[in-house]
Amino acid sequence: MTTTGADRDAERVRTWWWWGRRRSAVLDVGLALVSALECAVEGVGFADKASLPVPVGVVFGLLVGSVLLFRRRWPIAVVLVSIAVAPAEMAFLMGIVGLYSLAASDVPRRITAVLAGMSTLALFVVTVVRMKQDLAQADVGPPDIDPSGWYVPSVSLFMTLGLNAPPVLFGLYIGARRRLMESLRERADSLEQELSLLADRAEQRAQWARQEERTRIAREMHDVVAHRVSLMVVHAAALQAVALKDPQKAVKNAALVGDMGRQALTELREMLGVLREEAVPAGPAAVPLAAVGRAAAAAAEAAADDGPCLDALEALCEQSRLAGAAVEFLVIGEVRPYAPEVERTAYRVVQEALTNVHKHAAGAKVVVRLAHRDAEVAMQVENGPSDAAVADVGLPSGGNGLVGMRERVLRLGGVFVSGPTDAGGFKVSAVLPTGA
Template sequence: MTTTGADQDAAGARAPRAWWWWGRRRSVVLDVALAVVSALECGLEGIGFAEKASLPVPVGVLFGLMVGSVLLVRRRWPITVVLVSIAVTPAEMGYLMGVVGLYSLAASEVPRRFTAALAGMSTVAVYIVTMVRLRQDVAHADVDQQDFDPSGWYVPVVSLFMTLGLNAPPLLFGLYIGARRRLMESLRERADSLEQELSLLADRAEQRAQWARQEERTRIAREMHDVVAHRVSLMVVHAAALQAVALKDPQKAVKNAALVGDMGRQALTELREMLGVLREEVPKASSALPLAAVGRAAAAAAEAAAEDSGPCLDALEALVEQSRQAGAVVELVVMGEPRAYGAEVEQTAYRVVQEALTNVHKHAAGAEVVVRLAHREAEVAMQVENGPSDAAAADAHLPSGGNGLVGMRERVSGLGGVFVSGPTDAGGFRVSAVLPVLPVGEPV
């Protein structure tokens, strides 16, 4: 990509020009004007200096012009300006340079100990020159007016007031401007740091929102899989049995058809309850809350849906009975004293058994199944073990997405439990999970 001359001119016009040590054009104009005025002042005062020092007048004027022009570098080298003004104080020239030099020194970033030392030197020099000049004027007044009799304190006190009146205002004003400039710079840096922090917080909020959305998608997919997969699998098994016995045993076919209808209605009811909570909660949250809160609202909606319609361990007997009605041989063994657990613990335990039975219907049709539930002091354990598939059983050709075991592992790990699954030596399959016990009503 090439750049035309007009583009370069426009870019140059937008970019700030470098003015040596000046940051802005008006600073250059101001310092040049002050240097010109100071040079003219010192040039005029150089005439008197040349007469007192018995020098040619052009030499005194040239010396004054050179001294006065030093004010041009007051922003870059304020110490140099003050030292030159102190050096020419005995020559009674450079008053403007002394005033502006003290202001520039006090407003600069020069260490305060150097500022105090140079300000003291300038004050002493001005005080001495002022006192000498005033004493000469008083002596001339004594000659001209015999009745003028100044006391011994008059010359020192008046010289002190004149010196302070000349040096104190620029020094104090420079200190104020320097402090104000540093304050503004610190506020600007603080504003920049706050802006960076806000940007980082916004990025983190976006990351948390993305994480919450991903977690919510996973949660909804897991809930939908658990609700749909088991009941639809049983419906397919019953439908296959219904097709097999429709002509041979009409009474059994009617019974199977009724079971298919009941399971379909139960599945639809659970889906409606879950989707209803999501439709009510998530849009309200997304319209009134920022992006990071939408994910939390969605997660809360899913948790509310699970708490409202989620099953518990008391429903395990009904779950096992449904598999028995589908033709499976299922034995339920409960060990320990049954008791109530936290909502998520009971729902997770139920879902693990439900998904394990669903896998049996999908992959091990006709196999004998043993469901074990153990109530222990600090945990609850469940195990679903099936034997080898019955070769004589008809395959229902149920599809499998491979998400059942993954979902079970995620559920159990999310509660701090342990999940193990794998084939058995007898040719079957075993699913085991152990969940830590939470008291009733305690959040996970």
């Protein structure tokens, strides 16, 4: 759990009231004791001038000096008390420390300026009066210095500024530095929380990327293997049926099964080879898990870059004809090349549709249409009802063929439609944009 600056400040307040640390409390208590002793000593002189009992002046000085204990909590009150007792010539230490505490606090600067000016004026007046009294009482014959001239005000102003300016300036510096440190601490806490959120989001994106790439690789493997294996099963069933009746046809079917098996193995080996080349190294140079998914997807796409295109659709239909299906292939429009991903997707759609025909509509008549338009290419595979006289070869179905075709088409911004026809067959249609 991240502890912010506000939590730390709240904990300090609960532990040491308004002090943030133990040494701050010890320092303030020590300063209050020194200030109380100073004011107690000065209270003796104040009692003589005011014709008061000495104990009263001492107790008054102790109470006044003890106010310095609250300099962090109420710095304004400390400065006001020092100004109030300035005519009694008391609490000089409290005035200096109070001005520093006021300047270093979060009190608005205009209030600090007003109180600092009041304290300076009060100390200036007290200093002028005291110096004139001392000069008037000095028994040195004809005075060399006229108390009514410029000497007393100048010296008093210099002494007053020398006492008040340094604590105010130093307090302003310490306050600005403290606020800067608090700002940096809050920024560090905020950055730590943001980094934690970014790490969580990165992990979620990595999991999503792994899942997405698993789906893509599974789709590529399905498209590469399922069609040829399906044709192999169809030819194997035909081979079993004609092995004794027509040995020559059986030999031909066996040769077709061997050719398709070799083609399936070749395509599978090419894809696995590319995946192996993109393997992630182990050890210190290991790539993050999110990169594994991207590398796998790139491998799958790279394996298919040199794969089938629209020119191979005629051969694809011929393979289905050799398996016993009645396939008609129609081309509409002017033939022209397209981007590799467009041609590959169109080929895979037709391939998967023919595979579904072999699985679910054995012996049905099939029409494959390919239309070249201005800014798009469309393909449609429509089959009639299944021929009941043709035995079902029992091909398994994972239910992912139509889903994979839809994902491929939508990824390129195309349109995919599939469903049964009025004649009892099934139709698969897809339109792919051929722009940029």
